[in-house]
Amino acid sequence: MxxxxxxxxxxxxxxxxxxxxxxxxxxxxxxxxxxxxxxxxxxxxxxxxxxxxxxxxxxxxxxxxxxxxxxxxxxxxxxxxxxxxxxxxxxxxxxxxxxxxxxxxxxxxxxxxxxxxxxxxxxxxxxxxxxxxxxxxxxxxxxxxxAAAASRMASAAGERPLIEMGARRTHELAAVAASRAAYVGGFATTSDLAAGFRYNIPTVGTSAHAFTLLHDNERDAFQAQVDSLGRDTTLLVDTYDVAEAVRTAVEVAGPELGAVRIDSGDLLLVAHRVRQQLDELGARDTKIVVTSDLDEYAIASLAAAPVDAYGVGTQLVTGSGHPTxxxxxxxxxxxxxxxxxxxxxxxxxxxxxxxxxxxxxxxxxxxxxxxxxxxxxxxxxxxxxxxxxxxxxxxxxxxxxxxxxxxxxxxxxxxxxxxxxxxxxxxxxxxxxxxxxxxxxxxxxxxx
CATH class of the missing domain: 3.20.140.10 (nicotinate phosphoribosyltransferase)
Known part of the structure; x- marks a missing residue:
């Protein structure tokens, strides 16, 4: 070792x-x-x-x-x-x-x-x-x-998977330990590659707002991501207008689109609107991932929302208010x-x-x-x-x-x-x- x-x-x-x-x-x-x-x-x-x-x-x-x-x-x-x-x-x-x-x-x-x-x-x-x-x-x-914070979040999430996304919110070495502890507490995956490498934790990741802003328009960004990662990718839809982004995402990827991610706004309201829109566009199997400063209380408040997974960062790696x-x-x-x-x-x-x-x-x-x-x-x-x-x-x-x-x-x-x-x-x-x-x-x- x-x-x-x-x-x-x-x-x-x-x-x-x-x-x-x-x-x-x-x-x-x-x-x-x-x-x-x-x-x-x-x-x-x-x-x-x-x-x-x-x-x-x-x-x-x-x-x-x-x-x-x-x-x-x-x-x-x-x-x-x-x-x-x-x-x-x-x-x-x-x-x-x-x-x-x-x-x-x-x-x-x-x-x-x-x-x-x-x-x-x-x-x-x-x-x-x-x-x-x-x-x-x-x-x-x-x-x-x-792990205690992760456990509370996992309990609040029920059967919905949790993604650990806190590496940029803490010390780089603490981030690796936090990913491991979050996995113990019930998180399913991590965005931290060092944690994946050292502890064999499944890793996930798609794109940030910077990727959308890099391109001349949202359609070009979505097309580039789908061309590279396939239709099963997760497209970030809140850079500009959410409804327009969801429509464009389904046009680019088709109903086989893997997931959309919402990172701002009233998540409960937006998730319901996005689910309805996806269903109307024929993308009934497309999942909804929500992020944006979630903690166990925010996760619990979304229990009735049509959300399929949660991404958690800051509140997790700081112990949700209790870092020791x-x-x-x-x-x-x-x-x-x-x-x-x-x-x-x-x-x-x-x-x-x-x-x-x-x-x-x-x-x-x-x-x-x-x-x-x-x-x-x-x-x-x-x-x-x-x-x-x-x-x-x-x-x-x-x-x-x-x-x-x-x-x-x-x-x-x-x-x-x-x-x-x-x-x-x-x-x-x-x-x-x-x-x-x-x-x-x-x-x-x-x-x-």
């Missing part, structure tokens, strides 16, 4: 600098104190969902696994750290041999989560685990936010010595201000009601109750430093559809509300 698979420039040698300065200074101090080799457990969770959201979506896990594999301090990275005097020579020597050798468990990608859900658990020595905090959080916070999930990476248990056999002791932050956490290595399970629908997210320490033993959510992702949980993206996408279907119906409501499942904490046993 090379760095191109992460959406990184090919000349970036590793993911090791996708971290914060203080991760390395903590490592140096711990090495000097003799505590860096203590067995430790870190967990990723969020204390709350974004305001009004009913559930979260785990996305980016596959990219996390790639990032962990590529977390290496090569000569160039070590040279940079030495030149900037970020850490001392003893720490640089330790980093030169860095390879994550621990274990990672987590919710499988595509699964839903709730406040307190331990979506990822990283176990190993303190030194090797603490370095992964920033890169793990940056991936999960971004991708899960996009506010996930955190916290130490929840650690050994009292560097002895690998030393038992784990639960630890937790106890400060005021709503940032407390619960110590101990945690399991997670989802309790179902009599109809097989999820009713409670149960998070606990110690022994798993017998009635929840076969409902546990976490799976093994990395064992002894080796990735064991990598999956095809289509498997992840299908999992999300099933996970969302297993929630109460109110999960798909777009009105603001509390998480659709309460989180119940069960404590007991030790941190080991």
């Amino acid at each position: 090379n760095t191109a698979d992460l959406g990184l420039p090919v000349d970036v040698p590793s993911t090791a600098l996708f971290t914060d300065h203080y991760e390395l200074t903590m490592l140096q101090a711990a090495l000097r104190a003799g505590t860096a080799e203590r067995r430790s457990v870190f967990e990723v969770f969020t204390r709350r969902l974004p305001e009004g959201r009913r559930y979260g979506v785990v996305a980016g896990t596959g990219r996390v696994l790639d990032a962990v594999e590529n977390f290496r301090f090569d000569a160039d990275v070590l040279g940079f750290l030495r030149e900037r005097r970020v850490v001392d020579e003893a720490t640089l020597e330790w980093l030169a041999g860095y390879r994550f050798s621990g274990d990672i468990w987590g919710y499988p990608e595509g699964e839903v989560y709730f406040p307190g859900s331990p979506v990822l658990r990283v176990e190993g020595t303190f030194g090797e685990c603490v370095l992964l905090e920033t890169v793990i959080l940056s991936i999960l916070n971004h991708d899960s936010a996009i 999930c506010s996930m955190v990476y916290k130490l929840v248990a650690r050994a009292e010595s560097a002895d690998p056999r030393a038992p784990l002791t639960p630890v937790a932050k106890k400060s005021s201000g709503g940032k407390t956490s619960i110590g101990g290595r945690k399991w997670a399970a989802r309790r179902l009601d009599a109809y097989g629908i999820a009713e409670t997210e149960v998070v606990g320490t110690g022994e798993v109750p017998t009635d929840l033993a076969d409902r546990q959510l976490q799976v093994e992702l990395v064992k002894g430093g080796e990735v064991v949980g990598r999956e095809p993206l289509d498997v992840v996408r299908d999992r999300h559809v099933a996970a969302r279907a297993g929630l109460p119906l109110s999960a798909t409501q777009l009105s603001r509300g509390e998480p659709v499942l309460p989180t119940e904490y069960v404590t007991g046993g030790s941190g080991s």
Whole structure:
């Protein structure tokens, strides 16, 4: 796996600098104190969902696994750290041999989560685990936010396909990750070729207004596109007058015209008028694609419109108002010595201000009601109750430093559809509300 698979420039040698300065200074101090080799457990969770959201979506896990594999301090990275005097020579020597050798468990990608859900658990020595905090959080916070927005949009769209079109509305590397997360959340295709290349996501695209404006008239533009791409292409019909453009499009392509795209105006009204006009012209199978700053609310408002597909950009790649999930990476248990056999002791932050956490290595399970629908997210320490033993959510992702949980993206996408279907119906409501499942904490046993 090379760095191109992460959406990184090919000349970036590793993911090791996708971290914060203080991760390395903590490592140096711990090495000097003799505590860096203590067995430790870190967990990723969020204390709350974004305001009004009913559930979260785990996305980016596959990219996390790639990032962990590529977390290496090569000569160039070590040279940079030495030149900037970020850490001392003893720490640089330790980093030169860095390879994550621990274990990672987590919710499988595509699964839903709730406040307190331990979506990822990283176990190993303190030194090797603490370095992964920033890169793990940056991936999960971004991708899960996009996937949650995509899921809401897919729910609002029903059976109508969604096209991801947000590359020009975000950073070029974030755009690739956003396409992947959108696909996990239910989008069918992307316009971003880099995402298609790296993640095998189906790509689509036709033309912009510039192509129409390039030609002397709309007819010439449509003719050029049909001559090149065939009658099954999608013609953009709102550059000038929509009704005239639709008439011209059918004259040029015939009733076999694949689709028309509407990118402005009152989409509900225009879609109805265009559908009527297409039918009257004999183009009954020609589809209507709408774009123009759509979000889940706009998509839901078009449910009764004769629309066949939606193209979404800005609102998707910005998480539809919530560009992060506010996930955190916290130490929840650690050994009292560097002895690998030393038992784990639960630890937790106890400060005021709503940032407390619960110590101990945690399991997670989802309790179902009599109809097989999820009713409670149960998070606990110690022994798993017998009635929840076969409902546990976490799976093994990395064992002894080796990735064991990598999956095809289509498997992840299908999992999300099933996970969302297993929630109460109110999960798909777009009105603001509390998480659709309460989180119940069960404590007991030790941190080991």
